[in-house]
Amino acid sequence: MTSPTSSPTATTTRHPGGPTESDRTGAVRRALRSPTILLGVLGPLVSYEVLTTMGVAPLPALAYGTAFPFAGIVIEFVRRRRLDVVNAMSLAAIVVGLAGGLVFDSARFLLIKDSIITATVGLAFLGSVAVGRPLLLLVTRRLRGPAVDVLWAADHGFRRYLRTLTLVWGAACVLEATLRIGLAWVLEPGTQMVVGTALSLAVFGATAAWTLRRRTARLGAGPADLPATVTTTATATATGGTR
Numbered sequence: 001m002t003s004p005t006s007s008p009t010a011t012t013t014r015h016p017g018g019p020t021e022s023d024r025t026g027a028v029r030r031a032l033r034s035p036t037i038l039l040g041v042l043g044p045l046v047s048y049e050v051l052t053t054m055g056v057a058p059l060p061a062l063a064y065g066t067a068f069p070f071a072g073i074v075i076e077f078v079r080r081r082r083l084d085v086v087n088a089m090s091l092a093a094i095v096v097g098l099a100g101g102l103v104f105d106s107a108r109f110l111l112i113k114d115s116i117i118t119a120t121v122g123l124a125f126l127g128s129v130a131v132g133r134p135l136l137l138l139v140t141r142r143l144r145g146p147a148v149d150v151l152w153a154a155d156h157g158f159r160r161y162l163r164t165l166t167l168v169w170g171a172a173c174v175l176e177a178t179l180r181i182g183l184a185w186v187l188e189p190g191t192q193m194v195v196g197t198a199l200s201l202a203v204f205g206a207t208a209a210w211t212l213r214r215r216t217a218r219l220g221a222g223p224a225d226l227p228a229t230v231t232t233t234a235t236a237t238a239t240g241g242t243r
Helices: 021-032 035-053 058-065 067-080 085-104 107-130 135-144 147-154 156-184 189-216 219-224 228-239
Strands: none
Touching: 035 058, 035 067, 035 189, 058 067, 058 085, 058 107, 058 189, 067 085, 085 107, 107 135, 107 156, 107 189, 135 147, 135 156, 147 156, 156 189
């Protein structure tokens, strides 16, 4: 006989030490609606199209567009009272891009600055696996505490799981950055911004979907499962800031 409080049709499943499915979906939706993503991706694109239509040259149009991701970072800082890693890298990209673009008088420099950071993150992911301490282990430890170190030492499957995820995300970052830098040299800035954004969504969307499928295969692992917050953080890191 089924208890009234344990309906077999319940859609939310909670594993010991882990968030519910609705928690994970909500985390992804909140990340996509964050000011950093909305202003960082859409703001520069719309402002560039408007300004160039008004006769503004590509370089200053791109430079003015950096005001939107900067505003997104400020809003997030005011809301959270802290500057997280994603926003810190986005801020660094804005400063480096503006300085380099103005010094070298190059609109392309402003277009590829984020890709340089994305490539650096990807290489750091790949390098961390090579030295035996994948960066996603550090992220998971921060989210779950020192118990993760015990799990890492005892569970070979968990070690292989984190190494694989770190390798795939690192490769995705390097691939996306390489393609975007190549496109910056053959496309006009306005076209590059649209094509580059679509490329980022395709590469990181596919990687995130693969990660969630991989995670679903480990649902029975309980605490060993990687939280969706890690996927959200990696995606935001790769797509955050002005493009």
